[in-house]
Amino acid sequence: MSRNTVILEPNQEWTFEVLNQDKLSVYLVEGKAEIFGTELAIGREYEFETIKSSVFTYFGCKLQWEGECVEKTLDCPGMLKVANIHFALESMRKKAEENNGNGPVLLVLGAENTGKTSLCKTLVSYATRMSRFPCLVNLDVQSPIYSPPGALTATPISHILDVEEFFGLPPINGPSLTRNKQSLVYTYALLNPNTSTDYFQNQMRLLAEGIQERQNKDSSIRTSGVIIDAPSSLLFSKQQLDYVLSSFKCTAIIVINKNKDNEILKTEDNSVSGIDEKVVISTEESNPQSDDNNSVKKDDEIVNESKIQESLDKHAESEMISEPLDLNFDNVETVYIDELPGVKRNDDVFLRQIQRRVIQEYFFGSNRRNLSPFTITTNLSNLVVYRPLEQQEIAKNEDKSILLVKVIPSAVLQNCLLAVVDAEPTDDVKKIQNAETLGYIHVVEANEERSLIKILLPVPGKLPKNALIMGDVRYHE
Amino acid sequence: MNREVYEDFTEALEDLQANSRPVIKTLTEIAAENVTYSDAVVNAISDHIKRAQAPQKLLGLYLLDSIVKNLGDPYSHLFEPVIVDLFSTTFTSSPEAVKPKLNDLFRTWTVPNANTGVPVFSPGTLKLLSDVMSKKLASKQHSGSSRPRINQTSLMVEINKYRQVLEQTTKDAFIEKQLSLLDRISVNITGVVDPKILPGVQEELDQMKTQFEAHSSKQRNRKRKNTTPDENIGNPHKQFQSHSQPLNTSLPESTYTNPRPNQQHESSNNDDGLVMYDDDTMEDKAPTVAPPANMTENLTVPAFNQYIPRALNNTLPPNLPAVLNENNFQFFQGLQPGQFNPNALNMISQGGATAQFDQSMLPNMTPMANLNPANNTLSNNNIGLEVQTQTFSKEPPQSLTEAVSTNMNPEFINRLYTDLSLQCPTCGFRFPNTEEGKQMEIREMDWHFRCNKDIRENHSRNRLYYLTLTQWINYKDEDEVYGAPESEEPEQKNDFDFESLKSQFVEVTSDEEKCEVCQEQLTSSWSEQAENWVWMNCIEKSGLFFHATCFADPENKDLVNSILAERGQG
Known part of the structure; x- marks a missing residue:
């Protein structure tokens, strides 16, 4: 409950990191201060979760904070x-x-x-x-x-x-x-x-x-x-x-x-970023799945991973x-x-936390503003899903201007975030790949045996009659 | 043991002589430690408030506020039965100028507490408190005669009368703000409104009037003072001395009424449940260092020169003021263009009540300061105030190359801050002090008001889809920011009759059903009329249940149709 006070002199910043489930409240007591260019209001409680941010002042200010965070005061004439x-x-x-x-x-x-x-x-x-x-x-x-x-x-x-x-x-x-x-x-x-x-x-x-x-x-x-x-x-x-x-x-x-000081680390950084992406995908793919998972899914997972590994190697190579x-x-x-x-x-763990938080807020809103998403259950066959072709796949195709391929809806959709694009499922693939995105739906559960799929929609109503795009982004509650 | 805690706490309360956050914080901590003897603590505080002089009564309430907000139960429960009494005693015995503060305090109790999500006191208690205040305010204004029952028309008449009074007064920033608040209030009570909001509006209006009285009496005082400006601004030393004095009745009334010039009108928007306890070090900044806007204009650079040597407590040689001119005293320059920033002195006086200047702070405080070190005793700390006669471009950079290769004229920063002198107290967004800027500020406050209302009413909301390409290309952000011509929400809502919808009900048929539109669980209640458990505000269509209000809301028309169509198919 105790509040800590920070006094910033002109051109100083107070950086803070709020990780995991921690919460932080910050108050501007007096003076003028901004967070990445956005001025803070005096006396208002600003609440933070899963964020790395900083308060900067041109004028000097007094802040108070309570909660859990890693914090530091720095000179920032830049x-x-x-x-x-x-x-x-x-x-x-x-x-x-x-x-x-x-x-x-x-x-x-x-x-x-x-x-x-x-x-x-x-x-x-x-x-x-x-x-x-x-x-x-x-x-x-x-x-x-x-x-x-x-x-x-x-x-x-x-x-x-x-x-x-x-x-x-x-x-x-x-x-x-x-x-x-x-x-x-x-x-x-x-x-x-x-x-x-x-x-x-x-x-x-x-x-x-x-x-x-x-x-x-x-x-x-x-x-x-x-x-x-x-x-x-x-x-x-x-x-x-x-x-x-x-x-x-x-x-x-x-x-x-x-x-x-960080220059030497450049190549290392790149390789770290490569591992990043692998982590994002592999952990999410290996999330505990329901018993309904069948062997098709597992094969698919393996294929996916080897492909990913391949593309990562290529990526790392080209950068080196x-x-x-x-x-x-x-x-x-x-x-x-x-x-x-x-x-x-932003290490990979933190980046994943941020991504997770944003997906969650997309559907459920924030602490200050709760939202009510809508859950529906429908037949797997009602979905028309595409995925982007990888570069090698495009190269192998006769028509190199085709960039998407249809995916048969199956348990592989489980936990996926699907983009809803502004095109009919019956439209030509070239129209679908050029359509703007209208929103996202989340596959909470895909049950192949019963051929049912449970979907979280941001907007109440029916499953939108649009083409859907799946990719790397997974989320589970 | 109870007795002991009571006595100890009573003794500790003696420290509560000034509006000081640390003291309140410490006492709150003591209360937290003695939670097992909470009734003794509650008795000690209640007795203290009853016994104490008026100013200490208010401080006692601030402590009470801190305890119930931070510690919650059991304290909020224990204070609940006595709070009305304590509050009303304090209210009656406080001078007029303090009443708005009590009003502000009360308002923070009406909004959900950040820790618990519910207000600190029960609705019944809050109602009593609000009655106490409206009665007291009313009796004050009508010199004893009780106010007739509030209704929409009488309120409109009163608002219009007050508007005339304001319009006949000399315009200044305060009056402008009052007028804009008035506009907002009248928007809120135009058309069909829930009669329950009227007392709140009345209260807001009463508060504005109180502020107006305080303001005009201050205006009169200022006119007197302006005839002897030296006393007023020329002697900061004298003002600093008062830092060490505890708050007491002999201080000018503006100490109480106007702790934060930028914030005094925002109480209706401040839904964060915050009461600002002042720190010892800044308790009396308001009347002296931060004069209201129209007065700061007189406080241009020459006035600084009178401030600075004394503020630095004679650590600077007497000849320093000569080198403090517009171009080289960048620290103060950066702070304000032709205005003096109260925070600057607070920064300086942070070290102690006697405004001792901490020299180690200087290098950072004057990042581009060009104090002439040749005759500057500050340099004996070797703190690196460079000898520079750097001049900054009067024009902003024209290219990025110029921007990264030159040092910025620190004055430019004011274009992002003080040149935009109107600021939304809720979100901090700034507006230029022009007719257009004022309009924007009014809309801004109205926006926050509607948003907070919406959150309180707990409407179910959901994310929308993005615009299609065509919609996006034709979208105008101006409509969002400057407001589209007349499509305010309340007017749409008036198309249907909320009250009669809410009285519709369906008898309970199963344990759980939710509204198909908003997905909220329907809550059952006992109906005498139906002699059964019912869901109020509910209708049934094709075996599906809806809130009657959700179903009737024109905004949900498409959704309801699609839900029913799907039901028809499946």
């Missing part, structure tokens, strides 16, 4: 640089407004855990204070931004962000704690962008086209520009980087340099060979900044 970048972007937005042109399109690059998402968050938050509506694009499928993991999203940010959340989720049918943010979402369903490069690029292209259409209609979105949070793998793949730069028409790149790319491009301004001292090292 934030002034971030603010200066914001003001440069703002100058560009003003120019765009005067010339009726396009605002800046900024791509944020950096190795794993260099604070890319935090930088993007801060920059969009600052922009909203200037009444701008910057469009935040997330290309990192591991990072659940306005969607459970596995998706590419574009979200105009028009109002304050919810600092208690990792980022945020789609709106609910009633007043919510923060203003609604409406995202355009294309699912990739997999968690490694290299597993199905063509599908990944296809989804990026669709997202970029959607944004450009929106910009054509909406001048405040156009002049406010775009901020793109990219996966670290983009630093190593020239082809993908070129693809991003041209499809989103990027005008600027910020590269976050890893701290010198490649050097960080030369980032000099015509018409693109590239700058380098150092990572901020309070950067969060």
Whole structure:
């Protein structure tokens, strides 16, 4: 019950990590402070769970906290640089407004855990204070931004962000704690962008086209520009980087340099990230299953794992060979900044906790705002499910523009998060692979013997009559 | 043993002389340790509140508040029978200026406690408390004559009268805020409303009036003071001395009424159940260091120079003020553009009541300070105040390359903060102090109000699907942020009659049934009318059960149809 007091001097930050089932409450007692660019209200209780975050102040402030966390106070003068970048972007937005042109399109690059998402968050938050509506694009499928993991999203940010959340989720049918943010979402369903490069690029292209259409209609979105949070793998793949730069028409790149001390660890980090993905999948696949599991399932599991291992090896290999790319491009301004001292090292365990939390909140809401999802039981045969083809599979196909393949609904769906896309089950596969995502459903139980499937829907009603996409994302309650 | 605890605790209560968080915290901890003798503790506190002078009575209630909120049972149970008495005694004996504080305290009891999810006292007790206050407030305003029964029309009339009074008063930030609050209140009671909310609205209105009175009396005081500005702002030293004094009746009344200038109007939005106990170190910042908005405008840089040497308790040489000009005293610059930030002095005075300046804090506090070290005794600690005559660009950077290669002019930070001087007390979002900004702030508060109401009413909610590509391309974020033209929720709700729907019932047929729409379990109750157990607010269609209100809600029309259609097929 006792409250701890933290006094921050100007340009200091207080970082905290709340892990496992711990809870933390933070109060701003006096002064002015922000969490990744979002100002805190004095006296309000901010509650945190499963988060690594930090409170920064330009002015000095007094905080109080209670609960369990790992915390530290750091000097963080580098934030002034971030603010200066914001003001440069703002100058560009003003120019765009005067010339009726396009605002800046900024791509944020950096190795794993260099604070890319935090930088993007801060920059969009600052922009909203200037009444701008910057469009935040997330290309990192591991990072659940306005969607459970596995998706590419574009979200105009028009109002304050919810600092208690990792980022945020789609709106609910009633007043919510923060203003609604409406995202355009294309699912990739997999968690490694290299597993199905063509599908990944296809989804990026669709997202970029959607944004450009929106910009054509909406001048405040156009002049406010775009901020793109990219996966670290983009630093190593020239082809993908070129693809991003041209499809989103990027005008600027910020590269976050890893701290010198961490530089040596770079290759190790990559291999660690490789193991990550294996862990995500293997633990989730080996979750205790019901007795209904049959041998088909087990075979499938083995196949899956060997495939995954294969693709991981390839991924690791390609990264080991490649050097960080030369980032000099015509018409693109590239700058380098150092990572901020309070950067969060998100290990695989933590990343999985975050992903889990976001999926749970997608259906059940948060502590402050409970939601009532809807459970239905239906026949397995009522589902029309596709999965992305892996890159080798695409290469083997005659028509290389086909990126999805139908999956026979079976026990393999158990625990899967399925993306509901805006296409009829009877539509051509090419229409389905180009359809935007409308939401997600969760397979609580798939019983092959009785041919029944129990599904959690976010929205009450029937099973949507849409095509579904399955991938790497699993969840069980 | 009970006796002993009673005596010990009574003695400990003697420490409760000032509004100090540490003391309240310690006493709460003692109460926690003595939970086995909780009735002795409760008696000690009750007797203390009854005996004490008015200011200490309030502090006693703050302690009580801390105990019931943090420790809960058995304390909340034990205080329950006596709280109405204690509260009403305190209310009667407190000066007018303190009453809003009691009102604020009461409000925090009406919302669910963060620890338990339910209010600290039972609805019956809260009702009594609210009666106590409305009666007291009413008798005050109508000088003894009891207020007629509140109804919607009379409330509207009263609101409009008050609006006229406000409109005839000289406009300032406070009045503007009151007007915007008034707008919000009148929106809430326009159209068909639940009569149960009226007393709450009345109370809010009464509170606003009280604040208005306090404000106008302060305005009058200020006018007097402004004729001798030196006394007011020119002598911070004198004000610092009062840090060491306990809170007592001789302090100016604004100490009580206005502890947080930004927050005083937000009580209806503050649903976090928080009462702010002031710390010793900042208990009297309000009247002196944080004058209301219209006054800070006079407190420009020259005024700092008078503050600083004294604030630093003469550790700086007398010639320092000469070098403190607009460009080189970045710390204070960064804090406020032409305004003085109360926190700065608090930071400085953090070390102790006598405002001793802790020199080790300086390097961090002045990250870009250019104090001239040539005649600066602070440098004897070797704390690295560099000799720089760095000048910052007056223009923001035009390119990223410029942004990363130059040092930012710290003044720019204010564009993200103090230049946007209106701030939503609930979420912290800022708005420019313009007509448009004010409108946005009103909408913002209204938004939080509706959201909190919705949460309290515990409507069942669910996630929505994303927009389709076409919908997204045509979506306007402006509608979300600036408000779409007239499509407020309450008006939709008025299309059907809630009360008559709620009285519909179905006799209980099985142990558990849930509403097909919201998935909530139906709760059974005994009906005299049906002489059976029934589910109230319930209807049955094709063997399925629905809340009558869920079923009738036009928003659920498609869903209900699809559920029934599915039932028809299967």
